[in-house]
Amino acid sequence: MTRKILVVDDEPDLEVLIQQKFRRKIRKNIFEFYFARNGLEALEKLRVHNDIDMILTDINMPQMDGLTLLEELLKLPVLAKAVVVSAYGDMDNIRTAMNRGAFDFLTKPIDFGDLEVTIDKTLAELQELKKGMQARDALSAIQQEMELAGRLQQSIIPSEYPRRPELSVYGKMVPAKAVGGDFYDFFFIDDDHLGLVIADVSGKGVTAAMFMGVSRTLLRFTALQGLGVDKVLSHVNNLLCVDNEICMFVTVLYGVLNIKTGELSYANGGHNPPVRLRAGSPIEILPRTRGIALGIMDGVAFEPGQAVLEPGDLLYLCTDGMPDAENKANEFFGEERLMAELGNMEEISPEYVVNKTYKIVTDHVASGPQFDDMTQLAIQYQPNE
Amino acid sequence: MSIKHEVLNGIDLTFLSGRIDAQSAPGVNEEIGKIIDEGRNKMLINFKDLEYISSAGLRVLITIAKKLKASSGALALCGLDTKIYEVFDVSGFTAIFKIYDTQEEALAALGD
Numbered sequence: 001m002t003r004k005i006l007v008v009d010d011e012p013d014l015e016v017l018i019q020q021k022f023r024r025k026i027r028k029n030i031f032e033f034y035f036a037r038n039g040l041e042a043l044e045k046l047r048v049h050n051d052i053d054m055i056l057t058d059i060n061m062p063q064m065d066g067l068t069l070l071e072e073l074l075k076l077p078v079l080a081k082a083v084v085v086s087a088y089g090d091m092d093n094i095r096t097a098m099n100r101g102a103f104d105f106l107t108k109p110i111d112f113g114d115l116e117v118t119i120d121k122t123l124a125e126l127q128e129l130k131k132g133m134q135a136r137d138a139l140s141a142i143q144q145e146m147e148l149a150g151r152l153q154q155s156i157i158p159s160e161y162p163r164r165p166e167l168s169v170y171g172k173m174v175p176a177k178a179v180g181g182d183f184y185d186f187f188f189i190d191d192d193h194l195g196l197v198i199a200d201v202s203g204k205g206v207t208a209a210m211f212m213g214v215s216r217t218l219l220r221f222t223a224l225q226g227l228g229v230d231k232v233l234s235h236v237n238n239l240l241c242v243d244n245e246i247c248m249f250v251t252v253l254y255g256v257l258n259i260k261t262g263e264l265s266y267a268n269g270g271h272n273p274p275v276r277l278r279a280g281s282p283i284e285i286l287p288r289t290r291g292i293a294l295g296i297m298d299g300v301a302f303e304p305g306q307a308v309l310e311p312g313d314l315l316y317l318c319t320d321g322m323p324d325a326e327n328k329a330n331e332f333f334g335e336e337r338l339m340a341e342l343g344n345m346e347e348i349s350p351e352y353v354v355n356k357t358y359k360i361v362t363d364h365v366a367s368g369p370q371f372d373d374m375t376q377l378a379i380q381y382q383p384n385e
Numbered sequence: 386m387s388i389k390h391e392v393l394n395g396i397d398l399t400f401l402s403g404r405i406d407a408q409s410a411p412g413v414n415e416e417i418g419k420i421i422d423e424g425r426n427k428m429l430i431n432f433k434d435l436e437y438i439s440s441a442g443l444r445v446l447i448t449i450a451k452k453l454k455a456s457s458g459a460l461a462l463c464g465l466d467t468k469i470y471e472v473f474d475v476s477g478f479t480a481i482f483k484i485y486d487t488q489e490e491a492l493a494a495l496g497d
Contacts, residue, residue, distance in 0.1 A: 202440035203407050247447045251440070251476055270476035292477025296447055324439075371406065372439065 003123050004049060006034045008042040008057035008069065009085070014110075021112045031119075039064025043072055046080070054122050055082040056106075056115075059093050067093065070100035079129065081122045085110060146178035146206075153179050153209055156216065158186060166259040167194065170350035171377040172358060174370070181208025181250075182319045182373035183216050187224065192260045195223045198271065198317040198377050199252040202293075211248045215240065215294070219254065229254050229267040230304040233291060237269065241298035249295035253317055262309040262381050267302045269294045272323075275342055276307070277314040277353065283343040309381040314348050318357075321372035325361045328368040333361050350378035388416050396427045396495050398488075402434030405442030414445045418452065426458025429491050433464030438472055450482065459483070463491040 007018060015035045025031045034049060036042040038061040046052055055073070059066040066084055073082060081103040086093050088107040097105060103122055106115060154173070161169045171184045181201030189195050197219055201208040218236045227235065233254055240250070253274060255266035266274065266286070270293030276284040290303035309315065318338075325333040341360050345353055354376045361374065386409035389400040397420050405413055420428070428449070432438075446462075453460045463485040465473065473479050485491035 202444040247444050247451060249444060272475060292480055297481060
């Protein structure tokens with residue numbers, strides 16, 4: 001690419017000298033020189049050729065001097081770097097020029113060897129600057145993309161809760177980055193059976209989000225076939241194991257609640273077990289049933305678990321971003337504290353429990369960074385209301 | 386996160402200390418991957434100085450285990466404290482990895 005250099009000097013001999021000294025580079029299209037006799041002419045040239053890379057300017061010139069030109073350059077949307085040429089020892093003007101954004105200076109009479117070094121150095125600097133700006137533009141495009149992906153992700157997580165008198169549901173997923181690997185889901189398999197999912201994909205960010213999308217869709221699709229909870233997980237596991245070269249995995253708790261009877265069956269793919277909250281009783285962590293995170297080993301079996309929800313019981317599910325939340329001193333919120341807080345709720349309703357727990361955990365994190373996605377899902381069974 | 390590596394009785398012994406999370410996991414993968422790429426295939430990872438492992442860290446361990454399996458090698462883990470063992474247990478990974486209480490037991494098992 002030809003680099004364009006504008007030389008501003010009222011001395012016509014300089015033009016001849018430069019054409020002569022740089023004739024090889026001009027012939028090879030490495031450099032292309034433009035000439036102006038004063039600041040005003042220079043600005044006109046820049047208006048026409050806004051891709052000029054470098055300006056070499058004298059200070060004392062008629063109509064508009066070099067220092068005024070530098071001031072004008074600051075107002076223009078040009079990247080060009082300016083180098084001033086001044087009399088030897090003219091420190092005042094050199095300081096003024098540097099303060100007005102000149103990149104370097106040369107003294108008269110011009111040493112062409114030094115000029116060539118200065119041109120190369122200035123152009124290299126400009127190149128770096130351009131690269132930096134390109135990187136910044138690319139980054140901002142990625143950030144916009146991520147923001148959109150985050151919105152898409154939030155939109156596939158259900159935000160409409162079932163309008164059924166037997167049931168109240170509330171969930172919250174707050175990713176650590178623009179997109180996350182956690183999700184929750186719920187859907188009716190038939191009139192009486194509600195499917196419930198909470199899941200955590202290994203890692204976070206874009207890779208996790210893509211695996212999350214696949215896992216969520218496979219799970220929902222498989223669950224809607226109406227298989228037993230254990231069969232659903234083993235089926236989805238086998239599907240996720242295919243071509244999983246980068247060893248992504250997802251921990252899943254999948255449950256089906258019969259909203260007529262309160263019977264809950266669940267299977268656990270390496271996730272924390274559900275917690276039952278009941279007014280006036282201590283919390284109960286449902287038994288951990290055998291199973292492993294999905295996507296690692298195909299053909300594994302999952303053990304189904306059963307529980308019966310009494311009217312008013314609330315089932316609480318979360319990902320490890322909740323207990324593993326850390327404050328600035330790297331202290332975990334902790335499983336024990338989480339269970340203690342869940343056992344200490346003033347009100348047992350999904351929205352209250354989820355929001356209250358979120359507040360307590362984020363209060364603990366305070367000004368520390370959020371390391372992991374934080375996801376919760378709560379379901380309350382209330383057949384008599 | 387820091388990684389220390391030595392060879393003991395022909396078995397590659399790696400000490401992981403600090404935190405393995407999404408940030409440090411790729412480094413662990415690379416370091417241990419290098420050892421496997423050299424053709425070494427009996428590996429013991431000692432967790433005694435490990436404070437925390439996230440799911441991204443577990444993923445790296447699975448990657449390592451798969452890589453070793455592909456080269457007919459073996460991987461064992463030891464020195465897991467209660468909290469880290471719990472992470473393995475909840476996710477079902479205690480069924481996938483060979484986990485020993487002490488380094489001696491692990492070395493003996495790998496040596497067979």
